[in-house]
Amino acid sequence: NAGVTQTPKFRVLKTGQSMTLLCAQDMNHEYMYWYRQDPGMGLRLIHYSVGEGTTAKGEVPDGYNVSRLKKQNFLLGLESAAPSQTSVYFCASSYAAKNIQYFGAGTRLSVL
Amino acid sequence: GNSVTQMEGPVTLSEEAFLTINCTYTATGYPSLFWYVQYPGEGLQLLLKATKADDKGSNKGFEATYRKETTSFHLEKGSVQVSDSAVYFCALSFSSGSARQLTFGSGTQLTVLP
Numbered sequence: 474n475a476g477v478t479q480t481p482k483f484r485v486l487k488t489g490q491s492m493t494l495l496c497a498q499d500m501n502h503e504y505m506y507w508y509r510q511d512p513g514m515g516l517r518l519i520h521y522s523v524g525e526g527t528t529a530k531g532e533v534p535d536g537y538n539v540s541r542l543k544k545q546n547f548l549l550g551l552e553s554a555a556p557s558q559t560s561v562y563f564c565a566s567s568y569a570a571k572n573i574q575y576f577g578a579g580t581r582l583s584v585l
Numbered sequence: 586g587n588s589v590t591q592m593e594g595p596v597t598l599s600e601e602a603f604l605t606i607n608c609t610y611t612a613t614g615y616p617s618l619f620w621y622v623q624y625p626g627e628g629l630q631l632l633l634k635a636t637k638a639d640d641k642g643s644n645k646g647f648e649a650t651y652r653k654e655t656t657s658f659h660l661e662k663g664s665v666q667v668s669d670s671a672v673y674f675c676a677l678s679f680s681s682g683s684a685r686q687l688t689f690g691s692g693t694q695l696t697v698l699p
């Protein structure tokens with residue numbers, strides 16, 4: 474009953490460093506999403522994927538890249554981290570024909 | 586574009602008090618509406634949903650009714666418990682299109698005191 478698993482849970486980066494956040498789901502969901510959560514702003518969609526090998530931009534895609542090489546995994550990359558990317562990142566997944574999204578526990582990222 | 590507006594928090598209540606968290610939306614068409622809850626240190630969980638006008642979603646003593654005429658989906662609970670302390674998010678989504686993108690409100694922090 475793992476559901477949606479995100480790694481790592483915490484990370485501190487220096488400006489300009491790169492990193493990859495991993496999201497894995499074991500529910501055979503077609504759709505996967507990456508959100509960022511900032512104080513007073515709710516969650517905003519960064520990128521999403523409607524299936525293996527496909528990705529699309531969400532509301533705030535700049536500075537991020539994603540890949541969906543396997544159906545169960547959705548990677549979020551920061552090529553050159555900036556302090557503005559300090560946030561909590563959530564991954565979610567859903568079935569293609571339903572609206573319910575299942576969320577991971579989040580990754581807290583600080584960029585100094 | 587679509588948007589969701591929630592009452593600002595934080596909200597602090599005593600145990601067994603009545604809870605209302607207001608949520609209104611702006612959207613073209615008729616979206617599905619959701620309440621998600623985020624307990625401390627955890628991800629978001631679906632609390633309840635409604636897919637058409639006048640539908641009432643309910644779960645764990647919480648209720649919300651989809652009001653098309655007022656474009657609202659207010660969350661209510663008759664008697665809150667300390668364990669209800671969490672952040673509550675109202676959200677909308679459309680069932681058509683290439684993805685089931687959720688548009689979230691800014692969240693309302695609820696603290697229930699014993």
